[in-house]
Amino acid sequence: MKKEERQKVILEYLSKEHRVTLLELSEYLNVSEDTIRRDVKELSDQGLLKAVRGGAVAPSPIPLHYRNREKHDLENKKIIAEKAISFLKDGQVVFIDGGTTSLALVASFPYDLKITVITNSFPVAALIEDLPNIDLIFAGGKMCKTSFTTASIETIDFFRNFRADICILGICSIHDERGVTAALYDDSQIKKNMIQNANFIIALSSIEKVGTAESYFVSPIKAINVLVTNIAPEDETLKVYKEAGLTIV
Structure with missing residues (x-):
């Protein structure tokens, strides 16, 4: 699976669960935790999720304005x-x-x-x-x-x-x-x-x-x-x- 596809899956998973661990994503996508950690960091840098210790959480779903x-x-x-x-x-x-x-x-x-x-x-x-x-x-x-x-x-x-x-x-x-x-x-x-x-x-x-x-x-x-x-x-x-x-x- 390409990185873009993998990151899309991560965001879809997080939109349903609101919180996920690196281990869960590693097992779900069948890739290493290091790979998931890099994906989570990239997505966090883009503001699409929030990296936390050992995993990630979703941003608030509430409209900003x-x-x-x-x-x-x-x-x-x-x-x-x-x-x-x-x-x-x-x-x-x-x-x-x-x-x-x-x-x-x-x-x-x-x-x-x-x-x-x-x-x-x-x-x-x-x-x-x-x-x-x-x-x-x-x-x-x-x-x-x-x-x-x-x-x-x-x-x-x-x-x-x-x-x-x-x-x-x-x-x-x-x-x-x-x-x-x-x-x-x-x-x-x-x-x-x-x-x-x-x-x-x-x-x-x-x-x-x-x-x-x-x-x-x-x-x-x-x-x-x-x-x-x-x-x-x-x-x-x-x-x-x-x-x-x-x-x-």
């Missing part, structure tokens, strides 16, 4: 929002990022909730306009038209001025080895600062993002306190995150 994400998987975003809302209490200061799942959470806020929201998300800010008991502090900076957020050095510096009770992250990818990662560099740095300046971190993630990885590191999974997904916490897929000390909801 906000307009393509806002209508994606709405039912599961609603499930996640309903689970996460119980962590919010009157009087809290809350960081909220620009994820569309975070937006779904804001859309579910009770009308009488009394918190302070600090965000860099234009859609989040627009929703809060109609909630009279929520104070809004908006992080300025250059607008990223891909995510409809502010994303610049000014935005990063802004979040360093606060110490939030809770940080709500609508994450792009989470993996037990690669940690929390993002597809955009500026977004990864903003999320990193949110985590560093908050007392309690809640990650919102549909199950299709779990076990995937992107290029820009945000945090190890142990930096997350709670992982909220759209499936039952007892699901085998989430076992490794529970073992790492995360509360699974």
Whole structure:
């Protein structure tokens, strides 16, 4: 089998399984692990998968642009929002990022909730306009038209001025080895600062993002306190995150 054909098979295999070891691919394709390791490196360099120790994982299947994400998987975003809302209490200061799942959470806020929201998300800010008991502090900076957020050095510096009770992250990818990662560099740095300046971190993630990885590191999974997904916490897929000390909801 030629290299191009072999690499195509690797990508097809990974699209179904989301994670694969070098040994599995070696046996599946009947070639040496060294050959597979070289293939995985080439594919990783092209951004088609993410190489991890002893194997590879798929990148996040979620569309990158906000307009393509806002209508994606709405039912599961609603499930996640309903689970996460119980962590919010009157009087809290809350960081909220620009994820569309975070937006779904804001859309579910009770009308009488009394918190302070600090965000860099234009859609989040627009929703809060109609909630009279929520104070809004908006992080300025250059607008990223891909995510409809502010994303610049000014935005990063802004979040360093606060110490939030809770940080709500609508994450792009989470993996037990690669940690929390993002597809955009500026977004990864903003999320990193949110985590560093908050007392309690809640990650919102549909199950299709779990076990995937992107290029820009945000945090190890142990930096997350709670992982909220759209499936039952007892699901085998989430076992490794529970073992790492995360509360699974």
